[in-house]
Amino acid sequence: MRFETHQGVVRAVDGISFALAPGEVLGVVGESGSGKSVTSLALMGLVPTPPGVVEASLLRVAGHDVLGLDARAMRRLRGKEIAMIFQDPMTSLNPLLTVERQLTEVLVQHEGLTRRAARVRAATALGEVGIPAPETRLDAYPHELSGGMRQRVMVAMALLLSPKVLIADEPTTALDVTIQAQILDLMKDLQRRRGTAIVLITHDLGVVAGMADRLQVMYAGRVVETGPVDEVFAHAMHPYTLGLLRSVPRLGGDPELRLEAIEGAPPDLAALPQGCAFAPRCPFVQPACRASTPALIPVLAGRTSACFETAGLLPRRAREERK
Numbered sequence: 001m002r003f004e005t006h007q008g009v010v011r012a013v014d015g016i017s018f019a020l021a022p023g024e025v026l027g028v029v030g031e032s033g034s035g036k037s038v039t040s041l042a043l044m045g046l047v048p049t050p051p052g053v054v055e056a057s058l059l060r061v062a063g064h065d066v067l068g069l070d071a072r073a074m075r076r077l078r079g080k081e082i083a084m085i086f087q088d089p090m091t092s093l094n095p096l097l098t099v100e101r102q103l104t105e106v107l108v109q110h111e112g113l114t115r116r117a118a119r120v121r122a123a124t125a126l127g128e129v130g131i132p133a134p135e136t137r138l139d140a141y142p143h144e145l146s147g148g149m150r151q152r153v154m155v156a157m158a159l160l161l162s163p164k165v166l167i168a169d170e171p172t173t174a175l176d177v178t179i180q181a182q183i184l185d186l187m188k189d190l191q192r193r194r195g196t197a198i199v200l201i202t203h204d205l206g207v208v209a210g211m212a213d214r215l216q217v218m219y220a221g222r223v224v225e226t227g228p229v230d231e232v233f234a235h236a237m238h239p240y241t242l243g244l245l246r247s248v249p250r251l252g253g254d255p256e257l258r259l260e261a262i263e264g265a266p267p268d269l270a271a272l273p274q275g276c277a278f279a280p281r282c283p284f285v286q287p288a289c290r291a292s293t294p295a296l297i298p299v300l301a302g303r304t305s306a307c308f309e310t311a312g313l314l315p316r317r318a319r320e321e322r323k
Contacts, residue, residue: 027212089150227303
């Protein structure tokens with residue numbers, strides 16, 4: 001995925017490939033600008049063209065090749081086969097329309113329901129996501145609801161047609177901790193009951209630990225590590241993943257110790273350095289890292305890493321943990 005701008009070509013996503021099984025939760029993590037949200041927009045067919053250009057050879061969602069669909073066919077796919085919970089419900093919901101209008105439009109367009117029947121379905125959906133007095137809330141405008149309520153409306157809207165794939169892009173951003181937990185519990189319950197596959201995009205490793213089955217770590221538009229969540233958290237194979245894990249606060253730790261930060265800042269995607277994009281910030285950098293870009297290759301069963309130092313990183317971390 002590239003964007004053609006006045007400053008030049010920006011390669012926002014490069015060489016990403018993954019598959020998702022029914023009922024599986026894939027966590028996608030990385031700093032801002034790593035390409036997480038652009039990946040989700042490409043899957044939904046929402047990347048504006050121009051300036052965006054999708055260069056994938058195959059983009060298949062629920063058995064449909066998204067790249068081969070026109071705008072009308074893509075609209076039929078969204079909601080029914082694949083749906084998305086966006087980051088900010090206040091900007092994703094139309095402030096001029098009631099909650100009822102925004103929920104029932106999906107049902108009228110996709111299932112041909114009457115407005116009365118669609119209202120009943122919409123009220124049921126709001127009740128399922130834990131909104132009290134759903135009939136009353138249908139007549140409210142977005143600004144009349146709390147942040148948690150608006151996010152629940154977004155969840156209800158995304159799941160209204162029981163999609164096979166749900167993309168949750170930072171679904172708990174800007175919500176307090178209590179509401180975050182409620183939204184995540186709601187998503188897990190619906191995933192278990194309906195068998196929906198979920199792509200969970202977040203920068204919060206705690207959210208990933210409690211929700212995801214597999215983890216995909218992104219940096220500068222590329223995937224740098226993948227694997228089962230528990231295994232990646234226990235033994236990170238890429239220095240960037242290790243840096244992310246070390247920056248997370250831990251209960252019971254030494255209060256005198258400061259959190260470790262990853263030195264430097266993410267690179268400018270319009271002017272990526274030669275070799276590994278993480279090399280300027282990497283504590284394990286070697287000459288080969290600055291000369292060529294490491295490929296994402298299998299290193300253990302079910303795990304991949306894009307790092308020349310992967311072979312030495314696991315033993316090194318084991319020694320550090322024994323100290």
